[in-house]
Amino acid sequence: MIIWLLSDYDHRKHLAFKSLLARFSSAYPDTTIEFSVKSRRSLWESLFTHLRDPKRNPLADVIEIPQNWTELFSRLGLLSELSSSVEVLSQRRYPEFILKELCRQEDFRAYSAPWWLEAPSLFYRPQALKGAVEEPENELATWDGFRAALDRVRAPAKRGNFRVLSVPGSSGSVSVADVLPRVWGRRGGLFSDDFNRATFSREETAGGIEDWLELAVSGKIELFNADRFENGPRPAEDCAFIISGRKLPGASRSGLKMLPYPGYPSGGGLMLVSNLAVSASSRDHGEAAAFVAWAMEPRNISSFAESFGVYPCVKSMFEERLREEKDAGVYRRLFSAPELKPNIMVYPTAELLLEHALWNLSLKIARRDYEREDLMRELILAQGEADYLLSLY
Amino acid sequence: MKKTAKNLCGPEAGRAFYDGREAFMKAALEDVAGQFSLDGASFYEYDEKLGLLRLRQRHAHGISFEHEESLRPLPGSAAARAIEALAPASSKTPGGSFLYSPFRFDYCDPSGGRSVVPCFGLVRMERSARKPRFSHSEASRADAYLRSFLRDYYKAEFFSLHRKYEKSVAAITELTEVFATALRVQDSFRHILAGIQTYFGFDRVRLYLIDEKNHKLKGELSADIRGQIKSMAYEEIPLEPGAHRFADIVLGKSSGAFMERYKDYVLYMPLAVQGVTIGLLIVDNLLSQQLIEPAELAMLKSFGGQIALAVDNSRLFDKVEELSLYDELTKLPMRRYFNQRFQEEFYRAERFKQPLALVWADVDYFKEVNDTYGHQIGDKVLKEAGRVILSNLRKIDFPCRYGGDEIIILLPQASGIEAQRLAERLSRELSELRIPVPFSKTRELRVTMSIGVSTFPADASTMDGLLEKADDALYWVKSHGRGKIALYSDVAEEKKKSAQAESK
Numbered sequence: 009m010i011i012w013l014l015s016d017y018d019h020r021k022h023l024a025f026k027s028l029l030a031r032f033s034s035a036y037p038d039t040t041i042e043f044s045v046k047s048r049r050s051l052w053e054s055l056f057t058h059l060r061d062p063k064r065n066p067l068a069d070v071i072e073i074p075q076n077w078t079e080l081f082s083r084l085g086l087l088s089e090l091s092s093s094v095e096v097l098s099q100r101r102y103p104e105f106i107l108k109e110l111c112r113q114e115d116f117r118a119y120s121a122p123w124w125l126e127a128p129s130l131f132y133r134p135q136a137l138k139g140a141v142e143e144p145e146n147e148l149a150t151w152d153g154f155r156a157a158l159d160r161v162r163a164p165a166k167r168g169n170f171r172v173l174s175v176p177g178s179s180g181s182v183s184v185a186d187v188l189p190r191v192w193g194r195r196g197g198l199f200s201d202d203f204n205r206a207t208f209s210r211e212e213t214a215g216g217i218e219d220w221l222e223l224a225v226s227g228k229i230e231l232f233n234a235d236r237f238e239n240g241p242r243p244a245e246d247c248a249f250i251i252s253g254r255k256l257p258g259a260s261r262s263g264l265k266m267l268p269y270p271g272y273p274s275g276g277g278l279m280l281v282s283n284l285a286v287s288a289s290s291r292d293h294g295e296a297a298a299f300v301a302w303a304m305e306p307r308n309i310s311s312f313a314e315s316f317g318v319y320p321c322v323k324s325m326f327e328e329r330l331r332e333e334k335d336a337g338v339y340r341r342l343f344s345a346p347e348l349k350p351n352i353m354v355y356p357t358a359e360l361l362l363e364h365a366l367w368n369l370s371l372k373i374a375r376r377d378y379e380r381e382d383l384m385r386e387l388i389l390a391q392g393e394a395d396y397l398l399s400l401y
Numbered sequence: 402m403k404k405t406a407k408n409l410c411g412p413e414a415g416r417a418f419y420d421g422r423e424a425f426m427k428a429a430l431e432d433v434a435g436q437f438s439l440d441g442a443s444f445y446e447y448d449e450k451l452g453l454l455r456l457r458q459r460h461a462h463g464i465s466f467e468h469e470e471s472l473r474p475l476p477g478s479a480a481a482r483a484i485e486a487l488a489p490a491s492s493k494t495p496g497g498s499f500l501y502s503p504f505r506f507d508y509c510d511p512s513g514g515r516s517v518v519p520c521f522g523l524v525r526m527e528r529s530a531r532k533p534r535f536s537h538s539e540a541s542r543a544d545a546y547l548r549s550f551l552r553d554y555y556k557a558e559f560f561s562l563h564r565k566y567e568k569s570v571a572a573i574t575e576l577t578e579v580f581a582t583a584l585r586v587q588d589s590f591r592h593i594l595a596g597i598q599t600y601f602g603f604d605r606v607r608l609y610l611i612d613e614k615n616h617k618l619k620g621e622l623s624a625d626i627r628g629q630i631k632s633m634a635y636e637e638i639p640l641e642p643g644a645h646r647f648a649d650i651v652l653g654k655s656s657g658a659f660m661e662r663y664k665d666y667v668l669y670m671p672l673a674v675q676g677v678t679i680g681l682l683i684v685d686n687l688l689s690q691q692l693i694e695p696a697e698l699a700m701l702k703s704f705g706g707q708i709a710l711a712v713d714n715s716r717l718f719d720k721v722e723e724l725s726l727y728d729e730l731t732k733l734p735m736r737r738y739f740n741q742r743f744q745e746e747f748y749r750a751e752r753f754k755q756p757l758a759l760v761w762a763d764v765d766y767f768k769e770v771n772d773t774y775g776h777q778i779g780d781k782v783l784k785e786a787g788r789v790i791l792s793n794l795r796k797i798d799f800p801c802r803y804g805g806d807e808i809i810i811l812l813p814q815a816s817g818i819e820a821q822r823l824a825e826r827l828s829r830e831l832s833e834l835r836i837p838v839p840f841s842k843t844r845e846l847r848v849t850m851s852i853g854v855s856t857f858p859a860d861a862s863t864m865d866g867l868l869e870k871a872d873d874a875l876y877w878v879k880s881h882g883r884g885k886i887a888l889y890s891d892v893a894e895e896k897k898k899s900a901q902a903e904s905k
Contacts, residue, residue: 015466015467015468015469016468017468019461019462019464022462022464022466023462023464026463026464045464045465045466045467046466046467047466047467047468047469048469049469050423050467052689053689053691056604056626056689056691059602059626059627060602060626061602080688084626084627085627179469179470179471180453180470180471180472181471232453232471232472232473233472233473234472234473234474234475234478234480237454237472237474237480237525238474238475238478238479238480238492238494238499354688357687357688357689357690360690361690364690371451374473393687396687397687397688400605400687400688401688
C-alpha cells in the first residue's frame with residue numbers, strides 16, 4: 009500500500025506520521041506500506057496527471073488532501089466512497105462544522121475522512137511586548153490593534169536577528185494560506201454565499217488581502233527571505249509575534265502566550281482541515297480503507313495530532329483535547345464560530361488563481377514597485393477567470 | 402518509497418537510471434546525507450530571471466519530502482557565491498554549517514530543434530551547530546560526489562524529454578490517421594476529440610462550428626479530462642462582433658490583452674479550410690491551472706489544418722449522404738432509404754409485437770396541375786406537401802417520397818385510428834394551403850390528397866402485404882371521388898358488403 013502525505017513546513021508532522029506507520033506495521037505486520045511526502049502543488053499535479061493517463065501515472069492507495077479538495081476530486085472520479093467502510097464516517101462522529109463542509113452536496117456519502125485541523129492563531133512573547141502593549145488580550149483582539157503593536161515593538165539590544173513577526177509556514181511569497189484567515193476576519197471570501205459569482209475584488213476580500221500585503225510592503229514580514237536558508241531555523245526568542253495554526257514546539261519554555269487570530273473579536277476563525285482519502289483506483293480498497301479506519305481510532309488520531317500541535321477531527325478526541333488544553337480558553341473562542349473553506353468543485357482552482365495573483369504581487373513588492381492598482385488589477389483578472397470557471401463547472 | 406527509483410545498473414553514483422526527476426532528487430539527497438553525516442540536504446532549482454531559488458526536495462530527520470519555498474540568496478552569501486562562481490561554497494552560522502554545491506547544464510532539444518533546456522540549481526547540505534563544520538577536503542569530496550550523481554540527473558532529464566518527444570511522434574502518427582479516417586459527422590467529431598484527449602489530456606476540449614445559414618457559432622461536442630464526450634448542442638453564439646469572445650476570435654476581432662492572459666492555459670484555434678473559417682476548437686487547462694507546454698501548443702496548432710479538413714470532410718460526407726438519401730425538393734427521404742428503414746421498423750414491430758401503420762398518400766390531380774400550370778407550380782405543391790408532412794410527424798415516424806407525387810409514411814407503434822387522425826390532420830392542413838399562381842385567373846391553387854392506410858398486424862403480416870393493402874385503400878379513395886382517407890379494414894369491410902350484395 010502506498011500513501012501520499014501532504015508536506016508540511018513543520019517536520020514534526022512527518023515524524024509523527026512515520027511513528028504512526030511504525031505502530032500500524034507492528035499491529036498489521038503483513039501489510040507493507042510505503043509513503044511519499046508531496047507538496048500541495050505536486051499532489052495537485054499528480055492527481056491531474058493520473059486523470060490524463062491513469063496507467064502511466066498511478067495514484068497512491070491512501071492520499072492526504074485538504075478537506076476542500078474532496079468535492080472536486082470525487083466528482084472527477086478519483087476518490088472512493090468511504091462512509092460504508094470507515095465507521096467514524098458512517099456514524100458521523102465529527103464536529104458539526106466539519107461535517108457541514110464534508111458533505112455539502114450529499115448527506116449519506118463521504119469521499120474523505122477528516123483527520124486533523126489547525127486554527128491560525130497569534131502567539132506572542134510578553135517579554136518582547138513590554139512598553140509596547142499593555143493589555144495584549146484587548147489590544148491584539150483587532151487587526152488595527154495588532155498592526156499598531158507591530159509598529160510599537162522595538163528590537164531588544166543585542167538581538168540583531170530580531171523580527172517583530174514570524175510566520176513559520178511561509179513559502180517565501182505571500183500565499184493564499186497567509187491571506188485567507190485575514191480575509192475571513194473581514195467577512196470576505198472568494199465566492200458569494202450562493203456560489204454564483206467570484207468575489208475576489210469585493211471590498212472585504214480585497215481589504216483582507218491588502219492588510220496582509222501591507223505587512224510585506226512595510227517590511228514587517230520579509231518576502232523570499234533567505235534568512236532561514238542561510239542561518240538555519242530562527243529561535244522563537246528572536247520574534248515578538250508568531251502566527252501559526254498549531255502549537256509551537258517549546259512554546260511554554262519560550263514563554264509564548266496564545267491569542268486568537270487578530271480581527272475576530274467575537275471569536276471564531278478559519279480552520280484548516282486535512283482529510284484522508286482512498287483513491288478509486290486503489291488495487292486493494294479494503295486494505296486502504298482499513299488503514300484510514302485505523303488512523304481514525306481514538307488513540308492513533310490523538311497521538312498523531314498531538315505530536316505536531318494540531319487538533320484531531322474525531323469528535324470525542326477533539327473534545328478531550330479541548331478539555332486538556334492549556335490554552336482552552338483561547339481555543340474555545342476559536343471554536344465558538346469555526347469556519348471552513350467551502351468544499352465546492354471550483355474552489356481549489358480559485359485558490360490557485362489567487363495564488364498566482366499573490367505571486368505576481370509578491371514579486372512586485374520585493375522589487376519595490378508595487379502599487380494598490382496592481383492588487384485590484386490582479387484580483388479583477390483572477391475573479392474573471394473564477395467566474396468563467398463557475399460557468400463551466 | 403524506493404519503488405520509483407529504478408536502479409538498473411548498480412548502486413554506484415553515475416551509473417543509475419531514475420524514473421523521473423523526483424526519484425533522482427530523493428535518491429541523491431538520501432545518499433549524500435548518509436555519506437557525509439548530514440542533518441539535512443535540500444535540492445533547489447535556480448530561476449535566473451527572478452533570481453530565486455526554489456526548493457524542490459528536502460531530506461531531514463530521515464525523511465525525504467517535497468516542499469514549496471522560494472527565496473533569494475543574500476548578496477555575498479555563500480549560496481550567492483556558489484551560484485555566481487558555479488563552485489562549492491560553505492558557511493558557518495549559529496544555526497549550523499552549510500555547504501552549497503551548485504550545478505548547471507543545458508540539454509539540447511531531443512527532437513533535434515535548436516532550443517536548449519537549461520537546468521540550474523544547487524544542493525544545500527547542512528549540519529547542526531553542534532557538529533563539526535565542513536572541511537575544505539570534505540566540501541570537495543561532497544561536491545564531486547554530487548556531481549557524479551548529477552550526471553544521472555542529466556540522463557534522467559534527457560530521457561524524460563526524449564519520452565515526451567516519442568509521445569509526440571506517436572501522437573502525430575496516430576492522430577493523422579484518426580483525422581484521415583474520420584467520416585460521418587458525429588462519429589468523426591467524437592474521434593477527433595477523443596484523439597486529442599488521448600495524446601494531450603487537456604481539462605476540456607470543445608468544438609464549435611459555424612452555422613452560416615443562421616449566422617451562429619454552434620456548440621457541437623465537448624470532451625472532459627476523463628475522456629467523457631458530451632453534446633453542446635444547447636450552446637449557440639451569435640456570430641457578431643462583441644456578442645461573445647468566441648465570436649470575436651472567429652471573426653478575428655479578439656483583444657490581445659485577453660488572449661495574452663489566457664495563453665498558457667487555453668488555446669483558441671479557429672478551424673479554417675482554404676482560408677474560410679468553419680469553426681473553433683478550444684482546449685483548456687483552466688480547472689487544473691496547469692500550463693499547456695509550448696511544444697504541445699505548437700503541435701496542436703500544426704494539426705489545426707488537418708482537424709479543420711477532417712471536420713469539413715465529414716460535413717461534406719454527411720451532405721453527400723443526405724443528397725443520396727433525401728429528396729431535395731420535398732426534403733423527404735427517398736425510396737431507397739425507405740426500404741431500409743421499412744425493414745428495420747417491420748422487424749421491430751414483429752419482434753416486440755407492436756402495431757405499425759403505413760400511410761400512402763397521393764396528391765390529387767397532380768398530373769393536371771403539372772400540365773396546366775407547369776412543373777414549377779407542381780414542384781411548389783410537392784414542396785409544400787413535404788413541409789406539411791415533416792411538421793406534423795413524431796420523431797419516430799418516417800416519411801418518404803415514394804415516387805412522383807406518391808408519399809408513404811411509416812408510423813411505428815400506431816394503430817389504424819391513430820394513423821387516420823394523422824392523415825386527417827395532414828389532409829386538412831394541405832387543403833388549407835393556397836399555392837400562388839400569378840398568371841392564372843384564380844391567382845391561387847388549392848390541392849387535396851387521397852390517402853390509404855393499412856396496419857400491421859391487423860391488415861397484413863408481411864411488408865409487401867402492408868404496402869399492397871395501403872395501395873388498395875388508396876385506390877378505393879381514388880375511385881370514390883378522391884380527397885378522402887380510407888382505412889384498409891373499412892375498405893375490406895365495404896368490399897365484403899358489396900360482394901355479398903352482388904351475390905344476392
